[in-house]
């Protein structure tokens with residue numbers, strides 16, 4: 001595309017379009033626009049007129065209307081037709097289902113601020129048509145992304161959708177803004193995310209990876225390596241099971257193993273199990289601390305059974 005010839009007004013107008021596109025997306029968008037311009041110019045100099053024609057005729061909606069509006073361009077029908085009163089668009093107040101509203105907001109976040117208002121209206125209109133004015137489902141929002149968003153934005157938005165779980169992880173944005181995106185800050189980010197959310201669900205780990213650019217495998221390795229991090233929410237009760245040498249040797253009946261098995265095989269989230277080293281009360285081996293109270297093996301097992309039932 002290096003052989004494109006530009007007039008100064010063409011170059012200036014193209015620069016304005018690029019300024020509207022977010023920096024991270026420019027490299028992906030440029031070749032597509034150059035391709036359109038090359039066809040339109042057919043070897044001639046690219047003027048502002050040619051750039052405007054490209055915007056009006058080659059760009060898909062809603063990008064076309066958004067960029068035209070941001071550049072103050074009028075649609076051809078507005079230029080030639082006498083001013084007539086446009087009937088107001090039918091009011092559409094979406095009834096969002098499930099996570100569809102959050103997905104819609106995430107989709108809009110990817111749109112440059114200057115174009116957001118136009119996109120919002122256009123996208124809502126598409127959703128109104130899809131839902132026939134009824135419930136806007138998660139499937140409709142996903143369909144809109146798949147049908148009208150070009151790559152690589154489509155994959156980026158769909159990836160973001162996969163981060164939306166049952167847990168609100170929006171706090172991660174401000175945590176990353178505070179600490180930055182370098183790998184040496186990862187443990188700080190994980191600690192604060194866990195404090196805010198209560199634990200580190202998979203969607204939080206994925207979001208941290210996507211937003212910092214740190215490999216997901218690295219984020220996962222750090223989150224699972226340190227005992228301070230929890231990948232599951234805390235249970236109602238907290239059980240510390242001693243794995244120290246004295247307890248292990250004195251536990252001939254394998255009570256500690258029974259307790260572990262019991263907790264791990266009971267569905268639900270009533271008890272969080274933590275295996276520790278010597279708890280400092282080896283005379284009651286195998287030592288178990290249930291909600292800060294020390295118990296001895298058999299008695300502890302009965303108490304835990306009750307908690308789990």
Ligand code: FES
Nearest residue numbers: 242244247278279
């Ligand atoms: S080894 Fe278990 S309390 Fe000391």
